[in-house]
Amino acid sequence: MTSAQCPTCRKASATRKTNAAFPFCSARCKTVDLGKWLNEEYRVPAGATGESGEGDESGTSDGNVPTGSSDRELS
Numbered sequence: 045m046t047s048a049q050c051p052t053c054r055k056a057s058a059t060r061k062t063n064a065a066f067p068f069c070s071a072r073c074k075t076v077d078l079g080k081w082l083n084e085e086y087r088v089p090a091g092a093t094g095e096s097g098e099g100d101e102s103g104t105s106d107g108n109v110p111t112g113s114s115d116r117e118l119s
Contacts, residue, residue, distance in 0.1 A: 052076050
């Protein structure tokens with residue numbers, strides 16, 4: 045039987061075929077990990093604008109001026 049290492053407790057974890065909590069060794073470790081995400085103990089690093097080829101959610105290219113706008117248009 046091949047096993048992986050549980051990301052929470054580092055014990056051996058059975059494969060997906062026999063372990064519904066995979067990659068965790070148990071439902072408890074899975075819940076502990078979820079709690080860490082919800083308490084913001086884990087964070088996904090923010091990438092630079094344009095890293096994925098898309099602008100940010102505000103529709104700006106550099107985070108300051110809306111795309112296609114200039115100071116003259118705002119007057």
